[in-house]
Structures are given as C-alpha cells and as structure tokens.
Amino acid sequence: MNGRSQPSAPADGLARSRAITDLATELLPGGVSSSLRVVERPRVFVRARGSRVWDADGREYIDYHAAFGPIILGHADPVVHEAALEVARELDPVGLGATELEVELAARIRRLVPSVEKVLFSNSGSEATFHAIRVARAATGRRLLVKFQGCYHGWHDYVAANVVSTPGRLGSIDPTSAGVLPQALDWLRVLPFNDIEAFEALMAREGEDVAAVILEPVIHTIGCVLPTPEFLGALRRATTATGSVLIFDEVVTGFRHDLGGYQAIAGIRPDLSTFAKAIANGYPIAAVGGRADLMDHFNTRPDGTVLFGGTYNGNPMSVAAALATIDILEAGDGAVHRRLYALGDRMRTGLQSIVDRLGLPARAVNQGSVFVLYFTERDVRSYEDALTSDASWYVAFHRGMTERGFLMLPMNLKRNHLTAAHTEEDVDLTLQAAEDVLAGLAARGGPQDT
Ligand SMILES: Cc1ncc(COP(=O)(O)O)c(C=O)c1O
Known part of the structure; x- marks a missing residue:
C-alpha cells in the first residue's frame, strides 16, 4: 500500500462485514465493545496503515475517524510499533517498583x-479524570464538581x-447512563461553556464548596468549540480565588494540538x-499530572491517602510507544505539528469554500488537525450553537462520504482527525468527494429527498 492510492468507491457488497457483525451481535451486546462504535451499516475493519483502513470486504477508506483520536502519526506507525515490540521482547508488567521507561516518560511530560x-x-x-477529580476532592475537603x-x-x-443533551434537558442534570449513583450527580453543577457570567455567578454563590472545575479546553466531543481567552482567564481567576482545583x-487536545497541550x-x-x-498513537496509556502538592496526596506515596491503583498502569509497551510517539512529535522542532496544522487549515478552507460556492448554510471549523463541518449558519461557541447543526444534512453527507471511501465519525457534531500520514492529495481527494456529495444534496433540495 503506497498510501497514495485512490480510495475505492464501494457499492454495498458488505457480505463479510455483515456476517461478522451478525456473529458479533450474538456474543457482544449490540455487537461492539464501546457504545459509539455502532454504525448504520455493518463495517468490520481488518487492516489499518497510515491514513488508510480496509474493511473485511476489501474496501479501502481514507480514515478521519482515527479511533476517536489516538492515531496522530497514522495507523500502525512502524517506529512506534517497533519501539513497543522491542521493549515487549525484554520486559512485560512485573508489578513492583517503577521502570526506567516510566521515569523517562514522566520527565519528558514534565519538561513539555x-x-x-x-x-x-x-x-x-x-x-485519569476519575483520579484527578477524586484527588481534588480529597485535597480540598470539598464535594462540588463543576463541568460544562x-x-x-x-x-x-x-x-x-450532560454530554449530548436534548434541548429539553438543557439546564438540568442529564445523566448519560442508567445506574449512575444519584448522589454522585447531587454534587455536580453543569454550566454553559464560554459563559463567564454564569460561571462567575455560580462561583460567587458556591465557590467555597467547589472542589474542582473540569473542562475540555476545546470541546471536541461536540466537534470543535473553542474557548474564548476571557472565559479561560475567568476560570483561572475564580478557581484561584476560591481555592478550587x-x-x-x-x-x-494533549499532544495533538501542541506538545504542551492546549494549555x-x-x-x-x-x-x-x-x-x-495522542500521547501513544493508539497504545493504551493515560496520565494525570499537575501541582506536586496535589499529586502528593496519592497513596503511591507512603503517607498519601488517595487510592491510586491499576495492574496495567505504566505497562512497558505503552510507555515505550508513548516515548516513541513523543520523539517523533518533537523531531524537527515540531515539524509534525506544523504539517498537521497546515493540513487542517487546507481541509477547513477547502470545505468552507465548497459550502460557500453551493450557498449552503454550513461552517467548517478546525483546531489544527481536528476539523468538523457544522450544518448551521451560526458561529459555534456553545452547546446551544452546536445543536443548531442540521443532523439530517450531516447524516446524508456522512453516508455519501462513506460510500465514496472516506471514513468520518458517524454522528452529527462529532469531530474528524487528520494524522501525519495524511497527504495534501488525501485532503484534495476528500474535498472533491465532499463537493460531489454536497452538490448532489443541494441539487436535490436537501437530504429529505435522498
Ligand atoms: C475529553 C475526553 N476525556 C476523557 C475521555 C475518556 O477517555 P477513555 O475513552 O480513554 O476512557 C474521552 C474519550 O473520548 C475524551 O474525549
């Protein structure tokens, strides 16, 4: 696979994918191992390299799903795989002490x-988020958590x-799952993103009880909602004033947008x-880090009181993969990030000029390698703005792109990811297909007639 071939344009012909999915559905509830992996038509993937993936029926796709984001260098990066395998040949989890590699990774993250x-x-x-919140509650002796x-x-x-809430649920606590302990949500406050007034009002009222304020600094769960600098400044000021974490x-966002994170x-x-x-290009690893006085509450120290456990924590293969990924991201004074930003801008400007030419009310938005096409006239600065994106247009656009061999996230409002393995030619092929799909939809008067 030379990474530059044209993606195939599938008709249905998904016989093998269907057969595997039927069997999967008998054995795994819903046929998948994570809820958002359910897709409209069965697709089973058997190979992934660079910017491409192949399904069980031999179709090739240019991939922007990127497994929900870990793939930043491209699928199956040979250097990352080799680093992980080299370590695996020598060492697997032992369960005592720290490995030299863990120390090296910790030092690298602290430097970056x-x-x-x-x-x-x-x-x-x-x-990682569970541990961060728990240690914040322990260190502050408070219970309230603020999210957006x-x-x-x-x-x-x-x-x-309160992740993807229907309009009727906005403004109230909206559990994303049955079985959540109601008492856990009693201690949660949910606010609109980028709304300084609402945030400051809450902090004036309850700030002394707020253990922590948590946010995605760019909300990629609903595409690409950027924070205003004033909003982030207000969060920092008020949490410092109340002693909240x-x-x-x-x-x-971490490692994908910058080696130092969006921060x-x-x-x-x-x-x-x-x-x-993105820290390890697909290997399972996460990190929680920050102020030493907070981190020292974890009982990985003899006098720490906050439980931190995990049989597989710091497993050598994932740590080696993370080090190799960071090596590549650091090389050439950030050349990979410069390239990802250039590809992201090419995609955004290309998509925007297509919808402008066709007179469609849509906004292309990106932060570096993450891009989204919202089918709305509004600038998307909040959840309410994102909700105005027309799901029927997205579904029809997504279907047309998948049929042409371009894999994007199958839900309205979800983001797409470029990787370092994507080429300008991949982006241009994607733009041609997008123009074809959108022009077809526009000519038919919209998705209702497809
Ligand atoms: C911002 C953010 N935080 C936390 C998580 C949870 O990560 P994981 O799926 O590895 O548990 C995700 C997953 O998509 C995420 O997007």
Whole structure:
C-alpha cells in the first residue's frame, strides 16, 4: 500500500462485514465493545496503515475517524510499533517498583507541560479524570464538581452527565447512563461553556464548596468549540480565588494540538491535567499530572491517602510507544505539528469554500488537525450553537462520504482527525468527494429527498 492510492468507491457488497457483525451481535451486546462504535451499516475493519483502513470486504477508506483520536502519526506507525515490540521482547508488567521507561516518560511530560510537576500513569482517559477529580476532592475537603454542557470526561459516575443533551434537558442534570449513583450527580453543577457570567455567578454563590472545575479546553466531543481567552482567564481567576482545583481534560487536545497541550496555546496553567489518546498513537496509556502538592496526596506515596491503583498502569509497551510517539512529535522542532496544522487549515478552507460556492448554510471549523463541518449558519461557541447543526444534512453527507471511501465519525457534531500520514492529495481527494456529495444534496433540495 503506497498510501497514495485512490480510495475505492464501494457499492454495498458488505457480505463479510455483515456476517461478522451478525456473529458479533450474538456474543457482544449490540455487537461492539464501546457504545459509539455502532454504525448504520455493518463495517468490520481488518487492516489499518497510515491514513488508510480496509474493511473485511476489501474496501479501502481514507480514515478521519482515527479511533476517536489516538492515531496522530497514522495507523500502525512502524517506529512506534517497533519501539513497543522491542521493549515487549525484554520486559512485560512485573508489578513492583517503577521502570526506567516510566521515569523517562514522566520527565519528558514534565519538561513539555509546564503545569505538570508530578505525574502518574493509568490506562484510559476515564481513569485519569476519575483520579484527578477524586484527588481534588480529597485535597480540598470539598464535594462540588463543576463541568460544562457538551464536555465528555469518560464513563464514570462523577462525570456521566450532560454530554449530548436534548434541548429539553438543557439546564438540568442529564445523566448519560442508567445506574449512575444519584448522589454522585447531587454534587455536580453543569454550566454553559464560554459563559463567564454564569460561571462567575455560580462561583460567587458556591465557590467555597467547589472542589474542582473540569473542562475540555476545546470541546471536541461536540466537534470543535473553542474557548474564548476571557472565559479561560475567568476560570483561572475564580478557581484561584476560591481555592478550587482547575482541571484541564486534555485527553483529546494533549499532544495533538501542541506538545504542551492546549494549555500551552492558551497560556493558562491548570492545577491538574489529564492526557491520553495522542500521547501513544493508539497504545493504551493515560496520565494525570499537575501541582506536586496535589499529586502528593496519592497513596503511591507512603503517607498519601488517595487510592491510586491499576495492574496495567505504566505497562512497558505503552510507555515505550508513548516515548516513541513523543520523539517523533518533537523531531524537527515540531515539524509534525506544523504539517498537521497546515493540513487542517487546507481541509477547513477547502470545505468552507465548497459550502460557500453551493450557498449552503454550513461552517467548517478546525483546531489544527481536528476539523468538523457544522450544518448551521451560526458561529459555534456553545452547546446551544452546536445543536443548531442540521443532523439530517450531516447524516446524508456522512453516508455519501462513506460510500465514496472516506471514513468520518458517524454522528452529527462529532469531530474528524487528520494524522501525519495524511497527504495534501488525501485532503484534495476528500474535498472533491465532499463537493460531489454536497452538490448532489443541494441539487436535490436537501437530504429529505435522498
Ligand atoms: C475529553 C475526553 N476525556 C476523557 C475521555 C475518556 O477517555 P477513555 O475513552 O480513554 O476512557 C474521552 C474519550 O473520548 C475524551 O474525549
């Protein structure tokens, strides 16, 4: 595979994918291992390299899904795989002490992310946000947690609310799951993103009881909602004034937008941060890090009181993959990031000029390598703005792109990811297909007639 071939343009012909999905559905509830993996038509993938993936029926796609974000260098990066395998040949989890590699990774993160004085490793973003919130509650002796509508921080009870809420549920606590302990949500407050007034009013009322404020610094769960600098400044000021812990959940943004996280771009120093996904190009590893006085509450220290456990934490293969990924991201004075930003801008400007030419009410938005096409006339600065994006247009656009061999996230409002393996030619092929799909939809008067 030379990474430059034209993606195939599938008709249905998904016989093998269908057969595997039927069997999967008998054995795994819904046929998948994570809820957002359900797709409209069965697609089973058997190979992934660079910017491409192949399904069980032999179709090739240019991939912008990127497994929800970890893939930053491209699928199956040979250098990352080799680094992980080389370590695996010598060492697997032993369960005592620290490995030299863990120490090296911790030192690397501390050098790259100035707010991180100490760091601990776990396996997933959900674990990392759980630990960050728990240690914030322990250190402050308070219970309240503030999050923002539209932000996702994982599946655990502390944060399982108000991610994708219907308009009728806005303004109230909206659990994302049955079985969440109601008492956990009693201690949650949910606010609109970028709304300084609402935030300052809450902090004036309850700030002394707020243990932590957590946010995705760019809400990529609903596409690409950028924070205003004033909003981030207000969060920092008010949390400092009340002694609350400011947590940047950089599980998507960290290492993808900058080696120092989005916090480096914004010039804000949070108290704690969580990282995962792009740190290791697909290997399972996450990190929680920040102020030493907070991190020292974890009982990885003899006098620490906040439980931190995990059989697979710091597993050597993932740590080696993270080090190799960071090596590549650091090489050439940030050449990979410069390239990702250039590709992202090419995609955004290309998409915007297509919808402008066709007279469609749509906004292309990106932050570096993450891009989204919202089918709305509004600038998207909040969850309410994002909700105005027309889902029927997105679904029809997505279907047309998949049929032409371009894999994007199958839900309205979800983001897409470029990787260092994508080429300008990939982007141009994508833009041609997008123009074809959108022009077809526009000619038919919109998705209702497709
Ligand atoms: C911002 C953010 N935080 C936390 C998580 C949870 O990470 P994980 O799926 O690794 O548990 C995600 C996952 O998509 C995320 O996007």
